[in-house]
Amino acid sequence: MDTDSPFECRWGILATGWIATVFTKDLLLPPRARGVSDITHTVAAAASSSSLSRAQEFLSSVNAPATAVAYDSYTALVTDPRVDVVYVATPHSHHFANCLLALQAEKHVVCEKPFTVNASQLEILIRVARGKKRFLMEAVWTRFFPLAREVGRIVREGTIGEVRRVNAELNLCQHPEVTYADGNHRMVNPDLAGGALLDLGLYPLTWVFMTLYHTLPPFEKPTSAPAVIGTISRFEATGVDAENVVVLTFPRSIGVASSGIRVASDPQTAIRICGTKGEIQVQHPAYRPESYTLIKDGEATRKEFPIPGGGHGMFWEADEAARAIRDGKLECNECPVEESLLLMKAMDKVRLDNGFRYPEAIEKTDY
Numbered sequence: 001m002d003t004d005s006p007f008e009c010r011w012g013i014l015a016t017g018w019i020a021t022v023f024t025k026d027l028l029l030p031p032r033a034r035g036v037s038d039i040t041h042t043v044a045a046a047a048s049s050s051s052l053s054r055a056q057e058f059l060s061s062v063n064a065p066a067t068a069v070a071y072d073s074y075t076a077l078v079t080d081p082r083v084d085v086v087y088v089a090t091p092h093s094h095h096f097a098n099c100l101l102a103l104q105a106e107k108h109v110v111c112e113k114p115f116t117v118n119a120s121q122l123e124i125l126i127r128v129a130r131g132k133k134r135f136l137m138e139a140v141w142t143r144f145f146p147l148a149r150e151v152g153r154i155v156r157e158g159t160i161g162e163v164r165r166v167n168a169e170l171n172l173c174q175h176p177e178v179t180y181a182d183g184n185h186r187m188v189n190p191d192l193a194g195g196a197l198l199d200l201g202l203y204p205l206t207w208v209f210m211t212l213y214h215t216l217p218p219f220e221k222p223t224s225a226p227a228v229i230g231t232i233s234r235f236e237a238t239g240v241d242a243e244n245v246v247v248l249t250f251p252r253s254i255g256v257a258s259s260g261i262r263v264a265s266d267p268q269t270a271i272r273i274c275g276t277k278g279e280i281q282v283q284h285p286a287y288r289p290e291s292y293t294l295i296k297d298g299e300a301t302r303k304e305f306p307i308p309g310g311g312h313g314m315f316w317e318a319d320e321a322a323r324a325i326r327d328g329k330l331e332c333n334e335c336p337v338e339e340s341l342l343l344m345k346a347m348d349k350v351r352l353d354n355g356f357r358y359p360e361a362i363e364k365t366d367y
């Protein structure tokens with residue numbers, strides 16, 4: 001084998017909705033446009049649960065290679081031997097079953113956020129993936145942005161002193177009664193595990209974990225999960241949460257993560273990472289950060305991170321997943337399953353304390 005040739009990662013796309021389209025288009029952009037030469041991606045197949053024609057339309061809409069195969073079932077996709085890794089892009093409610101299907105077919109898995117409906121489901125996925133020695137990752141693309149890596153480095157280097165508090169938020173400024181009038185959309189549909197916490201809250205929570213947990217050296221990592229309290233307000237029409245605030249207490253720091261469907265966002269500051277010598281503010285939106293401001297010694301310095309190559313910014317997570325798979329790793333350093341699990345447990349706690357449970361059909365673990 002030519003060791004200088006890039007590793008080709010062959011993806012199977014499970015579902016054909018909005019994010020599957022965005023991700024797959026990013027996947028097919030030339031890696032060199034973002035300075036990557038050690039790996040390439042190809043789409044080997046895509047599957048729709050609704051019809052073969054939907055899968056065919058999907059492949060043509062993303063300009064997939066002519067060799068890509070369209071399937072009318074997820075089972076057919078995960079059994080295709082030309083697929084190395086399955087990207088799961090169904091609604092939250094379906095992630096657990098779809099990931100299990102792919103893992104049991106011996107595929108590596110990258111699953112859209114939130115990983116599952118609850119932590120018990122995720123624990124099962126982790127156990128199955130480890131047992132089968134398959135790569136498993138939640139597709140929290142934000143963690144792979146160059147900006148997020150740089151902010152992590154600044155925090156680690158102590159430039160803003162010791163980070164004692166992080167405030168992070170993500171809001172949509174929508175009128176759910178109008179935007180989601182029939183209540184069917186996955187944002188507000190309890191049958192699809194809708195609501196602000198699981199859909200949006202994951203991002204502010206991710207910033208809290210990235211800056212207060214992920215940046216710590218292993219010997220300083222707390223041995224127990226952070227204490228979590230949270231409160232929610234409901235979207236009356238369907239009963240899911242419309243707004244929430246979550247407070248996480250770590251041994252030496254506090255994180256406050258909030259998200260909402262209705263309220264507006266401050267365009268200037270989505271995240272405040274507050275240290276003893278200064279702070280970093282990341283501009284909105286929390287999920288797709290393209291600029292931050294470092295405030296120190298009375299000066300504010302802003303730095304921009306435009307996304308290269310005409311993409312959406314989802315290729316970085318795909319690149320790291322491909323490298324991990326190439327190197328035989330079972331998870332990714334930037335987005336370890338242990339942190340996904342801690343975050344899932346935090347969301348479980350908030351829902352439990354607020355009496356917010358989804359229908360049993362999607363909370364259950366006995367698929």
Ligand SMILES: NC(=O)c1ccc[n+]([C@@H]2O[C@H](COP(=O)([O-])OP(=O)(O)OC[C@H]3O[C@@H](n4cnc5c(N)ncnc54)[C@H](OP(=O)(O)O)[C@@H]3O)[C@@H](O)[C@H]2O)c1
Nearest residue numbers: 015016017018019020048049050089090091092112113114
């Ligand atoms: N990373 C991000 O920034 C980001 C952004 C948006 C969404 N997401 C995540 O991606 C996932 C999908 O979101 P989306 O906006 O792409 O949703 P979407 O447009 O509604 O697409 C979901 C797809 O899942 C499949 N599906 C299977 N069973 C379904 C069911 N019972 N109801 C609806 N769809 C079903 C459908 O494809 P087939 O019929 O072809 O199988 C559908 O097109 C969610 O977990 C969401 O949180 C992530």
